[in-house]
Amino acid sequence: MPLDAFIVGIGETRHAPQRDDVNTTEIAWEAVRAAIEDAGVELNEIEAAITASQDFWEGRTISSMAVNEIAGATFKAESKTASDGTLALVYAATRIAVGFDTLMIVLAHCKESQADAHTVEMSAFDPYVQRLLDPDETVLAGMQAQLLDISLDDRARVVAAARRRSPILEPLDAASVASSPETSAPLRQLERAPLMDGAVALVICNAAHAKRLGRPAVRVAGASTATDSYWSDRDLRSAGTVQPAVAAALADAGWADLPDRVELSAPYAHQALLWGRALGASGPAAFEDGGLCATGGWLGGRPGVVTGLSAVAQCARELREGSVADGRAIAHGTTGLLGQSHHFVCVEAAG
Amino acid sequence: MARAVAAVATGQTDYAIRKDVGIPELIREAIDRCLDSRDLTLKDVDAFILGNMEMFEGINMVEHWLADAIGIGGKPLWKLNNGGTVGSSTAAAAYYLASAGFHNRILCVGFEKQSEGSPQSSITTVADPIWERSIMAGAIGNFAAMTSVYVNESGVTPEQAAKVAVKARRNACKNPHAQLKMPDITVEQVLESKMLAYPVRMLDFCPSSDGACAVLFSTEDDAKSLSPNPAWVHAAVTAHDQQYMGDSPKRLAEMRSLIEARKRGYAYAGIEDPIRDIDVAEIYEPATYAELAMYECLAFCEKGGGGRHIDSGIPEMDGALPVNPSGGVLSANAVGATALARVAEAAMQVMGEAGEHQIPNVKTALATGYGGNAWTDLLVLRAEKP
Numbered sequence: 037m038p039l040d041a042f043i044v045g046i047g048e049t050r051h052a053p054q055r056d057d058v059n060t061t062e063i064a065w066e067a068v069r070a071a072i073e074d075a076g077v078e079l080n081e082i083e084a085a086i087t088a089s090q091d092f093w094e095g096r097t098i099s100s101m102a103v104n105e106i107a108g109a110t111f112k113a114e115s116k117t118a119s120d121g122t123l124a125l126v127y128a129a130t131r132i133a134v135g136f137d138t139l140m141i142v143l144a145h146c147k148e149s150q151a152d153a154h155t156v157e158m159s160a161f162d163p164y165v166q167r168l169l170d171p172d173e174t175v176l177a178g179m180q181a182q183l184l185d186i187s188l189d190d191r192a193r194v195v196a197a198a199r200r201r202s203p204i205l206e207p208l209d210a211a212s213v214a215s216s217p218e219t220s221a222p223l224r225q226l227e228r229a230p231l232m233d234g235a236v237a238l239v240i241c242n243a244a245h246a247k248r249l250g251r252p253a254v255r256v257a258g259a260s261t262a263t264d265s266y267w268s269d270r271d272l273r274s275a276g277t278v279q280p281a282v283a284a285a286l287a288d289a290g291w292a293d294l295p296d297r298v299e300l301s302a303p304y305a306h307q308a309l310l311w312g313r314a315l316g317a318s319g320p321a322a323f324e325d326g327g328l329c330a331t332g333g334w335l336g337g338r339p340g341v342v343t344g345l346s347a348v349a350q351c352a353r354e355l356r357e358g359s360v361a362d363g364r365a366i367a368h369g370t371t372g373l374l375g376q377s378h379h380f381v382c383v384e385a386a387g
Numbered sequence: 388m389a390r391a392v393a394a395v396a397t398g399q400t401d402y403a404i405r406k407d408v409g410i411p412e413l414i415r416e417a418i419d420r421c422l423d424s425r426d427l428t429l430k431d432v433d434a435f436i437l438g439n440m441e442m443f444e445g446i447n448m449v450e451h452w453l454a455d456a457i458g459i460g461g462k463p464l465w466k467l468n469n470g471g472t473v474g475s476s477t478a479a480a481a482y483y484l485a486s487a488g489f490h491n492r493i494l495c496v497g498f499e500k501q502s503e504g505s506p507q508s509s510i511t512t513v514a515d516p517i518w519e520r521s522i523m524a525g526a527i528g529n530f531a532a533m534t535s536v537y538v539n540e541s542g543v544t545p546e547q548a549a550k551v552a553v554k555a556r557r558n559a560c561k562n563p564h565a566q567l568k569m570p571d572i573t574v575e576q577v578l579e580s581k582m583l584a585y586p587v588r589m590l591d592f593c594p595s596s597d598g599a600c601a602v603l604f605s606t607e608d609d610a611k612s613l614s615p616n617p618a619w620v621h622a623a624v625t626a627h628d629q630q631y632m633g634d635s636p637k638r639l640a641e642m643r644s645l646i647e648a649r650k651r652g653y654a655y656a657g658i659e660d661p662i663r664d665i666d667v668a669e670i671y672e673p674a675t676y677a678e679l680a681m682y683e684c685l686a687f688c689e690k691g692g693g694g695r696h697i698d699s700g701i702p703e704m705d706g707a708l709p710v711n712p713s714g715g716v717l718s719a720n721a722v723g724a725t726a727l728a729r730v731a732e733a734a735m736q737v738m739g740e741a742g743e744h745q746i747p748n749v750k751t752a753l754a755t756g757y758g759g760n761a762w763t764d765l766l767v768l769r770a771e772k773p
Binding site (some may be wrong): 039059061062082090091092095096097098099100101102105106109110111112113114115116117118119122127128130131133135136156157159160161162164258260261262263264265266269278280289337371372373376377382 | 388409440441442443444445446447448450453454456459461462463464465466467468469470472476477480483486487488489509510512513515516519609615624625627628629630643644647758761762
């Protein structure tokens with residue numbers, strides 16, 4: 037059974053390194069309000085919501101407590117995927133596909149500025165053995181980069197391309213990236229995506245509802261997710277599940293090949309290059325010409341957790357504007373240390 | 388066309404303070420018991436959904452750390468985190484993901500190892516950090532305040548609440564996995580147990596457990612080949628109350644999320660008279676008074692009639708609608724596993740695999756998940772395919 041859900045509303049906050057003007061509920065509402073206005077629906081029409089957030093970043097157990105009311109879920113259904121927002125979209129799309137719901141909110145939110153990043157990242161390491169070393173994600177990413185044959189010049193070019201294409205962050209040249217302070221050899225400070233605050237919301241519905249709304253719609257055509265072993269049990273030189281996950285997503289959508297429009301999400305430049313290779317792109321040129329990430333993606337200033345759904349939102353905007361040549365796009369999200377899980381969502385113009 | 392989905396196998400650990408195992412071993416114990424019961428292996432599973440309150444043990448993205456213990460092998464891995472309902476939310480997610488054909492065989496795993504964490508301090512962070520957290524003091528104080536309102540509204544007595552404790556701990560003696568087995572427990576013993584926070588006493592409340600539960604779901608394509616008696620999902624609904632405690636003043640006295648879930652769940656499953664139409668219920672009752680309130684909200688009795696309902700004997704093992712023959716949450720509570728255990732126990736009753744606590748001829752079973760009044764999940768499982 038195809039997922040066959042339609043994106044009819046898109047809302048995205050102003051992402052910034054520190055949104056002190058709003059709390060978690062308010063930043064999420066900023067995205068939800070924009071999405072329902074875009075869809076032309078009222079909040080009380082929403083039948084259910086699937087959200088994405090990470091409790092550790094929010095400093096709150098059951099962090100969806102902060103948002104289920106503004107997501108339209110009072111006395112209705114809400115479930116939280118503790119993962120990238122792409123999985124919230126997939127779960128919601130299945131509820132629509134089986135006919136249980138017809139109009140839903142999908143929401144991903146994260147305020148990375150509110151947490152101590154080192155503590156949050158260290159808490160993702162094995163608690164019995166590895167945490168004693170007080171690691172964090174950059175230490176691990178540095179170790180991975182040491183194992184890869186990717187030059188600093190190439191890595192810096194990827195970051196510069198992301199910053200140049202980003203509508204959020206100021207441009208930055210490759211030389212500035214390469215000369216930024218070393219954090220964990222061989223990585224430089226600016227090779228890591230900045231910590232950001234933000235939220236993305238989508239209104240999705242079934243075909244009948246999309247027709248009734250009469251708004252430009254984008255179809256969720258297929259998706260997949262795949263998870264590799266924990267970082268210490270796998271080859272860190274490998275792109276892991278990128279290839280099988282993208283192949284499964286294409287198969288789910290019934291697409292024979294990768295579309296021209298790909299929005300890849302990676303928190304470190306060397307990971308963007310590694311995962312880009314798995315998608316058939318060689319070197320930083322694919323990022324400079326926008327072939328793999330036209331908006332700069334995670335490196336261009338999207339908050340973690342939100343990144344994948346932001347990629348879907350961007351693809352959906354372009355599809356309904358008619359700016360994607362073949363009317364197809366694929367968005368990527370990732371979760372876990374060093375991209376342990378990869379998620380792909382195929383979207384296409386709904387005609 | 389949605390595909391019918393059924394629970395086809397279950398596995399639970401023993402619930403206790405499990406110093407003998409680490410977290411990966413704990414969940415693997417439940418997974419192995421689940422798959423071994425049908426001569427299956429991890430290769431037979433297409434996708435996994437993990438449920439856990441990750442701040443309880445303090446492990447961020449815990450599903451990724453546990454991926455190898457689960458036996459991931461490049462397969463899909465989902466993580467849900469919805470408070471007390473998390474386990475039943477994994478079951479509901481499995482239902483939708485399988486029904487839509489996105490995955491086929493889905494293994495849900497819920498766990499908590501509360502002895503390795505600090506659940507009460509973690510649960511305090513559920514409250515809004517600006518308005519509510521300074522007055523939130525773990526689960527017990529919260530329950531005591533809600534219970535006082537319920538007692539005032541309904542007139543239930545401590546003796547009636549104590550009967551729930553007696554029922555649960557005696558039923559638990561027939562469940563090999565339960566933590567609190569008290570064959571000789573009496574109402575008087577409950578009434579004389581330590582006061583935790585008025586009016587809730589020690590034996591009115593659930594224990595803090597380590598444990599894991601696994602349930603394998605599959606679709607109409609192969610459910611019958613995996614289990615001789617699949618437990619088919621006829622309803623899987625979730626409902627939320629408002630975010631702030633002050634917006635839901637009656638709370639336990641009027642559990643709005645449970646009432647909403649009941650209305651929708653019963654409608655989907657065609658349940659008109661629960662005493663007649665449901666053969667057994669496994670409900671998420673973290674305290675005795677909560678079970679009495681839930682009888683009312685689930686329409687097992689009239690509003691205000693929770694006390695009289697336990698007096699009537701209807702919820703006993705040999706009653707017209709037995710509630711929690713497993714001993715329920717009052718006899719074992721590993722939070723991330725607890726609501727999935729309700730689903731597992733309901734499935735076991737439908738499949739005729741509940742052993743000594745099997746209720747005869749179960750055709751329809753109800754399972755609920757409870758998230759501090761803020762959420763309810765409700766599932767209806769039946770022997771008959773929808």
